[in-house]
Amino acid sequence: MKLDVIFRVAAKIFIPFMLVFALYVQFHGDFGPGGGFQAGVVAAAMVIFYAIIFGLDAAQKIFPPRIIELMVPAGVAIFAGVGVASLFLGNDYLDYSPLMHDPVHGQHIGILLVEIGVLVTVAGTMVAIFYSFIGRGR
Amino acid sequence: MAALSEIIGSVLIAVGAFFYVVGAIGIYRMPDVFTRMHAAGISDTAGAGLLIAGMMFLAGFSLVAVKLAIILGVILFTSPIATHALAQAALHEGLEPVGVGNKVLIGPGAHPGPEKIGKAAKNETRKPAIRSARKPAKSPAAKRKTASAKRRTRS
Numbered sequence: 590m591k592l593d594v595i596f597r598v599a600a601k602i603f604i605p606f607m608l609v610f611a612l613y614v615q616f617h618g619d620f621g622p623g624g625g626f627q628a629g630v631v632a633a634a635m636v637i638f639y640a641i642i643f644g645l646d647a648a649q650k651i652f653p654p655r656i657i658e659l660m661v662p663a664g665v666a667i668f669a670g671v672g673v674a675s676l677f678l679g680n681d682y683l684d685y686s687p688l689m690h691d692p693v694h695g696q697h698i699g700i701l702l703v704e705i706g707v708l709v710t711v712a713g714t715m716v717a718i719f720y721s722f723i724g725r726g727r
Numbered sequence: 728m729a730a731l732s733e734i735i736g737s738v739l740i741a742v743g744a745f746f747y748v749v750g751a752i753g754i755y756r757m758p759d760v761f762t763r764m765h766a767a768g769i770s771d772t773a774g775a776g777l778l779i780a781g782m783m784f785l786a787g788f789s790l791v792a793v794k795l796a797i798i799l800g801v802i803l804f805t806s807p808i809a810t811h812a813l814a815q816a817a818l819h820e821g822l823e824p825v826g827v828g829n830k831v832l833i834g835p836g837a838h839p840g841p842e843k844i845g846k847a848a849k850n851e852t853r854k855p856a857i858r859s860a861r862k863p864a865k866s867p868a869a870k871r872k873t874a875s876a877k878r879r880t881r882s
């Protein structure tokens with residue numbers, strides 16, 4: 590496999606910023622534009638960028654397909670688990686108020702946890718689709 | 728003072744938009760991939776730079792200006808890489824830049840553009856008075872064949 594120096598160096602410089610930007614979009618989601626879905630897409634774009642530059646094998650060594658496929662149900666489990674946790678604490682499903690002592694703080698923590706679930710599921714789904722497309726015929 | 732910075736910002740944005748229009752016309756009118764990338768570079772550098780500079784004047788000293796500076800840095804970092812990837816892909820496909828052989832670029836009998844290369848290939852090669860010593864005249868297909876053979880040996 591031929592590796593181009595320019596792309597390799599650019600990818601090395603750029604990939605950490607892509608991940609930081611994904612986390613920025615993730616945690617900025619409750620104040621402005623952004624949220625779990627967009628952050629998941631940015632994180633998946635990072636993996637796809639890495640796979641395009643360095644090849645599918647190198648990408649699957651770092652992000653193994655087993656873990657990627659595990660991420661898809663794990664995010665849904667996080668999402669549903671937050672809802673069930675608030676159900677067990679005496680409120681409605683996905684009513685985050687009792688998660689902390691202060692209801693406002695509880696709401697904040699609850700939406701962050703739910704958004705993390707969305708991030709995990711969306712990133713996992715995107716990368717799994719990319720792997721299955723690019724791995725055809727191998 | 729706020730009015731002055733608004734005027735400067737508006738002028739910069741207008742000039743940047745003009746460069747974007749120039750780049751778009753260039754992409755439409757240029758004859759092949761490489762010259763079109765040259766036209767796209769105008770909108771990437773002058774257009775985006777002036778637009779973002781104008782937006783920074785409109786934003787003033789704030790967090791938005793810092794974010795715009797970061798965006799400008801990202802654009803100036805990524806667009807040469809994208810251009811490099813595009814040029815490399817075009818060369819890998821065996822595209823030949825216009826004007827490399829004995830093609831006429833300006834005037835009657837000029838290069839007809841990428842659509843007509845196949846039909847009017849005979850008319851576009853002029854009989855040169857001084858044939859370049861480096862390159863004997865070959866048909867484009869033969870040239871492409873040798874280029875691909877060279878690539879195969881290299882890789």
